Amino acid sequence: xxxxxxxxxxxxxxxxxxxxxxxxxxxxxxxxxxxxxxxxxxxxxxxxxxxxxxxxxxxxxxxxxxxxxxxxxxxxxxxxxxxxxxxxxxxxxxxxxxxxxxxxxxxxxxxxxxxxxx
Amino acid sequence: xxxxxxxxxxxxxxxxxxxxxxxxxxxxxxxxxxxxxxxxxxxxxxxxxxxxxxxxxxxxxxxxxxxxxxxxxxxxxxxxxxxxxxxxxxxxxxxxxxxxxxxxxxxxxxxxxxxxxxxxxxxxxxxxxxxxxxxxxxxxxxxxxxxxxxxxxxxxxxxxxxxxxxxxxxxxxxxxxxxxxxxxxxxxxxxxxxxxxxxxxxxxxxxxxxxxxxxxxxxxxxxxxxxxxxxxxxxxxxxxxxxxxxxxxxxxxxxxxxxxxxxxxxxxxxxxxxxxxxxxxxxxxxxxxxxxxxxxxxxxxxxxxxxxxxxxxxxxxxxxxxxxxxxxxxxxxxxxxxxxxxxxxxxxxxxxxxxxxxxxxxxxxxxxxxxxxxxxxxxxxxxxxxxxxxxxxxxxxxxxx
Numbered sequence: 049x050x051x052x053x054x055x056x057x058x059x060x061x062x063x064x065x066x067x068x069x070x071x072x073x074x075x076x077x078x079x080x081x082x083x084x085x086x087x088x089x090x091x092x093x094x095x096x097x098x099x100x101x102x103x104x105x106x107x108x109x110x111x112x113x114x115x116x117x118x119x120x121x122x123x124x125x126x127x128x129x130x131x132x133x134x135x136x137x138x139x140x141x142x143x144x145x146x147x148x149x150x151x152x153x154x155x156x157x158x159x160x161x162x163x164x165x166x
Numbered sequence: 167x168x169x170x171x172x173x174x175x176x177x178x179x180x181x182x183x184x185x186x187x188x189x190x191x192x193x194x195x196x197x198x199x200x201x202x203x204x205x206x207x208x209x210x211x212x213x214x215x216x217x218x219x220x221x222x223x224x225x226x227x228x229x230x231x232x233x234x235x236x237x238x239x240x241x242x243x244x245x246x247x248x249x250x251x252x253x254x255x256x257x258x259x260x261x262x263x264x265x266x267x268x269x270x271x272x273x274x275x276x277x278x279x280x281x282x283x284x285x286x287x288x289x290x291x292x293x294x295x296x297x298x299x300x301x302x303x304x305x306x307x308x309x310x311x312x313x314x315x316x317x318x319x320x321x322x323x324x325x326x327x328x329x330x331x332x333x334x335x336x337x338x339x340x341x342x343x344x345x346x347x348x349x350x351x352x353x354x355x356x357x358x359x360x361x362x363x364x365x366x367x368x369x370x371x372x373x374x375x376x377x378x379x380x381x382x383x384x385x386x387x388x389x390x391x392x393x394x395x396x397x398x399x400x401x402x403x404x405x406x407x408x409x410x411x412x413x414x415x416x417x418x419x420x421x422x423x424x425x426x427x428x429x430x431x432x433x434x435x436x437x438x439x440x441x442x443x444x445x446x447x448x449x450x451x452x453x454x455x456x457x458x459x460x461x462x463x464x465x466x467x468x469x470x471x472x473x474x475x476x477x478x479x480x481x482x483x484x485x486x487x488x489x490x491x492x493x494x495x496x497x498x499x500x501x502x503x504x505x506x507x508x509x510x511x512x513x514x515x516x517x518x519x520x521x522x523x524x525x526x527x528x529x530x531x532x533x534x535x536x537x538x539x540x541x542x543x544x545x546x547x548x549x550x551x552x553x554x555x556x557x558x559x560x561x562x563x564x565x566x567x
Binding site (some may be wrong): 050139140141142145161162163165 | 276278324325326327328330332336
């Protein structure tokens with residue numbers, strides 16, 4: 049079955065808004081995402097999912113040269129970065145978009161859908 | 167030769183759609199259809215056009231596709247066997263919804279594709295236009311158009327955009343996207359944004375052909391009927407729309423005797439059908455507005471109250487300022503240019519040339535000449551279409567005082 053990567057991308061404004069929320073304010077979102085994850089599992093569409101720590105905890109490794117170059121933070125140009133993701137199985141793009149719509153509602157953010165190779 | 171190309175063009179969409187369903191690969195289907203044409207060009211002049219040219223082309227193309235799949239060594243043996251073992255009888259459509267072309271329409275117009283790619287794919291795969299023709303019609307280099315189409319086809323394959331009519335729940339919205347593509351093709355032909363026109367007549371004809379195809383496939387969807395009616399009623403006035411020296415002739419000044427009576431009659435019949443179904447939508451309401459115009463024996467006989475009422479109903483579905491602008495034009499006819507202008511001036515449409523042209527006309531009728539001239543200038547600064555430029559330039563020169 050084809051697999052799709054559902055990415056929740058944040059821009060700086062969204063990240064700032066999210067980090068300003070209290071745990072109580074975050075709670076409904078966590079619950080909605082929990083329900084969505086259960087739906088994925090019940091439907092047999094679940095592969096893997098996770099939320100990521102903030103972009104300030106990110107480290108970039110460039111191993112393309114002779115020695116690895118390790119730098120702090122994401123690529124300096126990026127305006128958007130990955131906040132969390134799901135990997136799902138779906139028959140086709142329409143099915144994946146349907147899951148993405150529900151996931152977007154649950155987490156309160158836009159979701160990018162990309163097919164895996166193969 | 168011409169007969170062969172005409173038949174081929176008519177049958178192309180059916181052949182490609184049928185092969186795409188069968189082989190699951192648009193490129194294979196498209197190439198095989200091209201090879202089948204070469205065989206037809208060789209055989210038909212000698213043997214004559216077969217009684218069912220569509221079935222002949224489909225069968226011939228299917229053989230070519232199987233040959234190609236057998237030849238291609240990089241495909242794994244299992245995949246090959248599966249394809250070659252497929253039943254070789256031609257596909258018998260079991261009903262309108264089963265028509266492969268309908269699946270193809272929804273694939274080409276999938277919202278996951280860029281809007282300009284949807285238009286190009288629809289014209290290529292359903293309309294059978296060549297990449298060169300599409301490029302010429304949209305005034306982009308052929309290489310750019312080829313790349314656009316290739317990229318879209320690649321996305322269909324890699325993202326697995328399904329070759330399927332959407333489920334009932336998704337159908338209204340997805341159908342809206344399909345109709346938007348057809349109407350965009352029509353408008354590009356009807357009121358092209360640029361100077362060249364010869365290819366553009368082909369675009370309106372192609373849009374109407376697609377509209378008829380959709381109506382044949384989805385006869386119970388009133389918006390499909392409405393869009394066809396709308397296009398026919400606009401097309402009916404085409405020969406009266408341009409003067410012999412290429413100047414745009416606006417509706418009130420058109421020679422109504424030059425309108426195509428058969429197209430008007432067909433459009434009116436479709437509008438009546440929509441009224442009976444009574445599930446109004448955007449295209450049906452626009453068609454009804456056009457029917458009010460084509461119903462009037464002279465411009466003075468136009469039932470402007472009816473036009474304004476129809477735009478009121480449209481504004482409920484589509485509260486855009488462009489709809490409000492058209493409503494204001496009807497109100498100006500009913501209640502005078504001053505009332506119309508007050509409505510027009512409230513609309514945030516400074517970048518939309520019809521807004522300036524409408525203001526110019528209302529200001530001219532109110533005798534506010536300096537303001538009228540400035541509004542004509544603002545409209546002229548925003549357009550490239552030579553017929554419209556000529557018309558507005560003439561209008562501007564007629565403002566006195």
